[in-house]
Amino acid sequence: MNFLKKVTLQVLPKAEAHLSLGNNSAIHTSSVCCRVQSGRYRITVKRDRPLTYEMANPPHFIGHRKSWNSWNTSTLKDALRPSQTAIEDVFIRKFITGTWHALVCSEIIIKRQHNTIRIAAIIRQAIAQRKMYFLIGYTEELLSYWMQCPVTLEFQTVADKKDVVFKYI
Amino acid sequence: MTTNLVRLLECNIRNSKATVAQRTMRVFSSQQEQSSVEDDEEFRVLNLRTIKQQARRRVIKKDAVPPPRTTHMPVDQDWSAVWSGPRSFHPASVPLPLRQGYTERGAAAPSKYANAELMKIPNFLHLTPPAIRQQCEAIKKFCTPWPKGLESEATWKAIFPVEVITTDYCHSLPTIRHPEARRVTITLNLVDLKFDAHAKDKFLRLVGERYNQETGVLTFTADRCPTRKQNYDYALYLLTACYHESFVTEPWEASKSEADMEVYLFERNKAKLSAEAILNWNVNGEKQAPSATYAESVEKLINEGENEYNIAKYKEEVLKMLKIAN
Numbered sequence: 001m002n003f004l005k006k007v008t009l010q011v012l013p014k015a016e017a018h019l020s021l022g023n024n025s026a027i028h029t030s031s032v033c034c035r036v037q038s039g040r041y042r043i044t045v046k047r048d049r050p051l052t053y054e055m056a057n058p059p060h061f062i063g064h065r066k067s068w069n070s071w072n073t074s075t076l077k078d079a080l081r082p083s084q085t086a087i088e089d090v091f092i093r094k095f096i097t098g099t100w101h102a103l104v105c106s107e108i109i110i111k112r113q114h115n116t117i118r119i120a121a122i123i124r125q126a127i128a129q130r131k132m133y134f135l136i137g138y139t140e141e142l143l144s145y146w147m148q149c150p151v152t153l154e155f156q157t158v159a160d161k162k163d164v165v166f167k168y169i
Numbered sequence: 170m171t172t173n174l175v176r177l178l179e180c181n182i183r184n185s186k187a188t189v190a191q192r193t194m195r196v197f198s199s200q201q202e203q204s205s206v207e208d209d210e211e212f213r214v215l216n217l218r219t220i221k222q223q224a225r226r227r228v229i230k231k232d233a234v235p236p237p238r239t240t241h242m243p244v245d246q247d248w249s250a251v252w253s254g255p256r257s258f259h260p261a262s263v264p265l266p267l268r269q270g271y272t273e274r275g276a277a278a279p280s281k282y283a284n285a286e287l288m289k290i291p292n293f294l295h296l297t298p299p300a301i302r303q304q305c306e307a308i309k310k311f312c313t314p315w316p317k318g319l320e321s322e323a324t325w326k327a328i329f330p331v332e333v334i335t336t337d338y339c340h341s342l343p344t345i346r347h348p349e350a351r352r353v354t355i356t357l358n359l360v361d362l363k364f365d366a367h368a369k370d371k372f373l374r375l376v377g378e379r380y381n382q383e384t385g386v387l388t389f390t391a392d393r394c395p396t397r398k399q400n401y402d403y404a405l406y407l408l409t410a411c412y413h414e415s416f417v418t419e420p421w422e423a424s425k426s427e428a429d430m431e432v433y434l435f436e437r438n439k440a441k442l443s444a445e446a447i448l449n450w451n452v453n454g455e456k457q458a459p460s461a462t463y464a465e466s467v468e469k470l471i472n473e474g475e476n477e478y479n480i481a482k483y484k485e486e487v488l489k490m491l492k493i494a495n
Binding site for chain 1: 231232234255256257259260261270271279282284286288289290291339340342343344345347
């Protein structure tokens with residue numbers, strides 16, 4: 001205990017000096033960097049940016065005004081392979097937006113039940129039905145090969161891109 | 170060739186009258202339009218540079234999109250045939266005026282067409298009451314009647330005292346396996362097992378923490394083997410082995426001295442000898458043993474400690490044994 005007393009006696013004056021210095025320059029002048037921007041859209045000058053319902057509601061409304069785009073049990077507590085599921089979902093989204101190029105009007109909804117994956121989206125009626133049927137089969141086949149489980153596409157089609165627009169900002 | 174001609178034409182225009190120029194132009198540049206242009210009222214356009222006419226955009230023939238299926242649906246259709254299994258919502262197949270979504274200022278919620286929110290939420294359109302009834306009817310032939318004599322919980326608990334608890338996990342993964350599914354728990358009441366005093370003591374020492382003293386329930390949990398079957402077998406083996414081992418008396422168990430005893434037993438102690446000595450004072454014939462209630466009161470007094478009730482009970486028993494009127 002004696003040596004502790006010595007240490008405190010030596011250290012304390014220095015610490016006090018530091019503290020007093022810190023008190024002198026207490027105003028924080030750098031810019032605020034805690035701005036939250038993801039999933040939020042800026043208002044344009046002409047108010048002509050089209051937003052879907054999903055885009056119109058920022059992320060903190062998930063579960064209140066809008067629901068999740070990925071439905072699976074991996075996000076539950078102590079569930080298995082959460083990271084793999086998330087990576088697979090990202091891959092599925094990228095693959096579908098690329099395969100159905102400029103046709104996907106909404107977010108891609110991925111629902112997993114047991115070992116099946118059901119993918120839903122809203123597609124524009126810009127290509128012929130035959131091509132659409134081909135793409136459905138192609139996507140299902142390739143995805144089920146990569147994911148090693150049955151994949152079903154459940155698409156809804158709209159005649160025009162503007163059908164999914166919820167509001168303009 | 171054409172460029173030369175154009176140049177030649179340009180010279181003509183500059184040098185001669187406009188009519189001549191027109192005529193020559195007509196000859197060289199726009200021969201195919203000649204007849205139609207003749208009686209046109211408007212001025213014709215002089216296409217000197219013979220700009221290549223833009224190819225007309227090919228009009229893509231689009232097949233007419235049929236109206237939604239809901240418009241042709243009869244009222245008395247078989248809905249389970251329309252929506253047979255779990256499926257994302259599709260507005261053209263569901264003849265309901267659904268709306269979903271949050272809107273401000275009292276505007277109507279977005280309709281079912283092109284509504285991604287309706288596609289997100291899981292629906293139970295495949296589990297309508299008629300569909301469930303239909304499926305139950307279909308699987309009824311695989312069911313067997315409930316066994317007779319097992320109507321109430323008390324009866325089947327008496328016949329099957331061992332309860333086996335396992336958990337199945339349904340999850341959304343490519344694999345159906347879950348590591349926790351191998352865990353097997355076996356519970357039974359201790360009163361369902363038959364013991365003598367030594368065996369019961371030894372059994373409780375063997376099972377240790379697995380016995381709950383408050384409820385009297387014995388619980389064996391096995392999760393060390395990779396499959397459920399193996400764990401179940403292991404748990405049953407544990408129960409059987411513990412039960413039979415408890416009836417074995419090892420030679421070293423006889424060497425247990427009074428200092429090793431965990432509870433006070435009247436039978437093994439000086440209190441019994443003293444009580445017998447008092448009871449059999451100057452008795453030559455049949456020896457008298459202290460009563461069981463006296464033994465119990467002494468054991469309680471020492472095992473549970475001296476409290477008001479135990480001391481009163483002990484006093485009562487002593488008075489009774491010594492035949493002293495209270």
